[in-house]
Amino acid sequence: MGNNFKMVAKTLFGFEEILAKEIRNLGGLDVKEGVRNVSFSGDSGFMYKANLCLRTAIKILKPIHSFRVRNERDLYKNMYDFDWSKYLSPEKTFAIDTTLSSDLFTHSLFVSQKCKDAIVDKFRETHGERPSVDTQDPDLRLNVHIHNNQCNISLDTSGKSLHQRGYRKATNIAPINEVLACGLLLLSGWDGQSNFLDPMCGSGTFLVEATMIACNIPANINRKGFAFQKWDDFDAELYDKIVDSSLNKTREFHFKIMGYDKAPSAVEKAKANVENAQLSEYIEVQRKNFFDTQKVTENHLHMVFNPPYGERLSIEMEDFYKEIGDTLKKNYSGTDAWLITSNLEALKFVGLRPSRKIKVFNSHLESRLVKYIMYSGSKKAKFNKSI
Structure with missing residues (x-):
């Protein structure tokens, strides 16, 4: 002590x-x-x-x-x-x-x-x-x-910001901060006990962070180093023991981590980052337009994503967010769907009532992390069954 x-x-x-x-x-x-x-x-x-x-x-x-x-x-x-x-x-x-x-x-x-x-x-x-x-x-x-x-x-003690994990070499426009992505996953309740999907995965940050949580892999295992390693009193032997001990606490993951993106360049970057993180055996990235997809499992699905907004949209915002809601309703029953957006007006077009709404900041932009529960069958039927 x-x-x-x-x-x-x-x-x-x-x-x-x-x-x-x-x-x-x-x-x-x-x-x-x-x-x-x-x-x-x-x-x-x-x-x-x-x-x-x-x-x-x-x-x-x-x-x-x-x-x-x-x-x-x-x-x-x-x-x-x-x-x-x-x-x-x-x-x-x-x-x-x-x-x-x-x-x-x-x-x-x-x-x-x-x-x-x-x-x-x-x-x-x-x-x-x-x-x-x-x-x-x-x-x-x-x-x-x-x-x-x-x-x-x-x-x-850290040096460069700890969001710089070391695995992300290729990025798209406005990639989500790794610490922000991980925090949103934890706020969403992600614990690695179900299948996971990011339907607009960009450079794959949610996919990697979700897998590291699921497998209990140390967040910064891929970093080149920390500031304390240059100090005169740095104990290299103790540090190596802590690394080994932390890696010994990793666990297997028995579900699927999936990512979709309709842009070929995004898919390539996501795959490269997944490979850099040495997590290719757990993560599958495919070129798909989310609006043309269906849920690929009968089991529960945990979904977290960061849809494009503002100047990143090349289509009408109202139509885009409406299509998010329509796709969730038609094709993703049995899913907890979480999304983050700084365009609070856009949420009105989803056409679903969020069960949770959490205030967060994406860089300096005030944003909301919202949850949509897509029940298997009707919500009323679910409640009647539980009674």
């Missing part, structure tokens, strides 16, 4: 509860939900495991310093006075990312520059030389967050 420290996992709006559940299931302590973040405690091994396994985290931060700030002079002095030699040395490189929600400062780049000046000035004073800045691939990445007059400094 003495080796535990606080960490903060950043996430997307609306995913705080499912991320907190993920962290608890993984073994995190003192789990507390915030706004677009979840704080928790664990040791270095858990930090490795969190980066490797958490599906709905964007970054894992390790807070190291906190102070109140009134102006840029306060900011510089507090950064200068901190003992950076615990984390940096003159031959190392570093970078600073800043986020602001304060009236004191309006430009994140200015704050990053001020913090950088304080650090390099301190090293010049104490060592006679200074570490260099490398914004692309630094040895140490710092996160500065100023909220009102409180400044929090953290080590970025």
Whole structure:
């Protein structure tokens, strides 16, 4: 317990509860939900495991310093006075990312520059030389967050955003973020206990993330690396043990994962990404127009998709969304169908009443994840049968 420290996992709006559940299931302590973040405690091994396994985290931060700030002079002095030699040395490189929600400062780049000046000035004073800045691939990445007059400094344990899983080499226009896709799957209740279909699969992100959930494959097993692997105290042997232990917890999947798209280029890209993720044995991608398809199984089907909208549509939105509803009604009984759209007007044309409607954000676009339950037979008959 003495080796535990606080960490903060950043996430997307609306995913705080499912991320907190993920962290608890993984073994995190003192789990507390915030706004677009979840704080928790664990040791270095858990930090490795969190980066490797958490599906709905964007970054894992390790807070190291906190102070109140009134102006840029306060900011510089507090950064200068901190003992950076615990984390940096003159031959190392570093970078600073800043986020602001304060009236004191309006430009994140200015704050990053001020913090950088304080650090390099301190090293010049104490060592006679200074570490260099490398914004692309630094040895140490710092996160500065100023909220009102409180400044929090953290080590970025992840490096590149954790949505960059490493398997997606080919993409279409406006591909869905991997963390967003995975969070939507978890919000939809996907647990790998039925067949799965993405009828407009694009580059295959839902297909890969759904399979990784179903098989309990670590979310970031295909990444090239994490920021913590460049730290002086990185324990490579411990990390390898955590990777092996996580892979030993994978499970078999006994249903079908299917993806359709009518564009040949999308089908090719989806297949390439599935292959990159080493999941070809579980996923079948076919060139099909969803509106010409029927459900291929008598068993329950779980459907999640991201239909095109706005400028991505080359046809009339009203007709397109009406056809989604018609296809579901006629050909997909026994299906839980979930779709996400930022075009809230379009949902009116589906012609079905959603049983659930969840507010989410797709990038900066306010969106809705909606659920349509397509009963086998009539809804009334189903209820009469259950009575």
